[in-house]
Amino acid sequence: MARSLCKWKKKEIEKGLHELAHIVDKPRYVCRDCARSAHDKGHLCKPTKLPLT
Numbered sequence: 836m837a838r839s840l841c842k843w844k845k846k847e848i849e850k851g852l853h854e855l856a857h858i859v860d861k862p863r864y865v866c867r868d869c870a871r872s873a874h875d876k877g878h879l880c881k882p883t884k885l886p887l888t
């Protein structure tokens with residue numbers, strides 16, 4: 836399932852919690868459109884790199 840998190844519906848979030856936990860673990864990218872974050876930019880619709888802290 837390589838669909839961007841931005842397209843996930845409520846039901847899918849509930850069902851895919853385990854997968855979601857993996858996707859958002861140690862986030863490196865954030866979506867400029869909807870502020871979601873993910874480890875890989877492929878999961879976001881408008882990914883931009885998070886500044887390292």
Ligand SMILES: [Zn+2]
Binds near residue numbers: 870
């Ligand atoms: Zn997005």
